[in-house]
Amino acid sequence: MVQFKVKVSRLEINVEQVGHGQHVILCLPGALGFIDHDFGPLASLFDHEKFTVVMWDPPGFGKSRPPDRDFRKGAEYFSRDATWAFELMRVTKQ
Structure with a gap:
């Protein structure tokens, strides 16, 4: 699994x-959470043929800093x- 940056607003x-x-x-992280901490093994549990799982670090958390x-x-x-999150989903679904 590879993390990458997406430009949103x-x-x-x-x-x-x-x-x-x-x-x-x-997948939205909990308070003060981030991808690596909250979703590590979770994404592998979904059927990758049926589901696309998008995990993010909201601005100010994890690797979405600065700000x-x-x-x-x-x-x-x-x-x-x-x-x-809405804008992110529009960008990643293209």
């Missing part, structure tokens, strides 16, 4: 994608993550 997002199936799964994570505006970072 002027940010470089670290991504790992396995499988090539029709059903796409986006550092910005928590200054309260829970607004959830909305930013959702927007970036």
